[in-house]
Amino acid sequence: MRAILRMYNPQIRPVGEFDPVTESSSPTNIQVQLFIKNIDEVDELAQTWTLRATFRQSWMDKRLAFDDDKGRIPYITVWDSEKVWKPDTFFRDEISEPEKNSADKKGQYYLRVFPNGKVLYSKAVRLKMTCPMSMKNYPQGSFTCQIRLASCKYHACAFLSILSLYTFFCRRFGIH
Numbered sequence: 001m002r003a004i005l006r007m008y009n010p011q012i013r014p015v016g017e018f019d020p021v022t023e024s025s026s027p028t029n030i031q032v033q034l035f036i037k038n039i040d041e042v043d044e045l046a047q048t049w050t051l052r053a054t055f056r057q058s059w060m061d062k063r064l065a066f067d068d069d070k071g072r073i074p075y076i077t078v079w080d081s082e083k084v085w086k087p088d089t090f091f092r093d094e095i096s097e098p099e100k101n102s103a104d105k106k107g108q109y110y111l112r113v114f115p116n117g118k119v120l121y122s123k124a125v126r127l128k129m130t131c132p133m134s135m136k137n138y139p140q141g142s143f144t145c146q147i148r149l150a151s152c153k154y155h156a157c158a159f160l161s162i163l164s165l166y167t168f169f170c171r172r173f174g175i176h
Contacts, residue, residue, distance in 0.1 A: 014061035068115035
């Protein structure tokens with residue numbers, strides 16, 4: 001893997017599948033998962049909520065493919081995530097310190113590369129996000145908070161097509 005990473009440029013996005021009709025490559029397909037560990041706070045007055053989760057992304061980067069020694073190497077962990085291209089995915093409704101979640105801290109993430117070039121990037125995040133909360137039917141009311149993702153780095157801002165995002169409905173918690 002060291003030899004591959006020496007020749008690898010993490011600033012260049014992986015090439016998607018080639019389309020012979022348009023004679024161009026398709027965008028890199030990113031699969032996304034969000035595993036919510038805990039909802040730490042719901043603030044009806046500020047219309048915000050805070051959660052802790054594991055955010056996972058996976059994609060193919062054929063430049064990172066390697067020989068698995070006849071199946072003996074299931075994957076390789078890359079300890080310095082800056083050495084591998086990563087999507088610039090962000091949470092659209094995040095309001096506090098989004099740069100905290102963009103930086104990889106030791107012990108808060110892992111990046112695995114599989115023999116076929118598939119990359120799995122997983123990290124712990126703490127998100128404070130906005131959520132419109134109608135108090136019209138207080139205290140019996142309920143509301144739904146959305147988790148929306150986007151990416152802006154390549155050409156123009158675009159919403160990601162999420163292949164597997166575990167969503168949930170956030171119901172109003174009792175007031176403490």
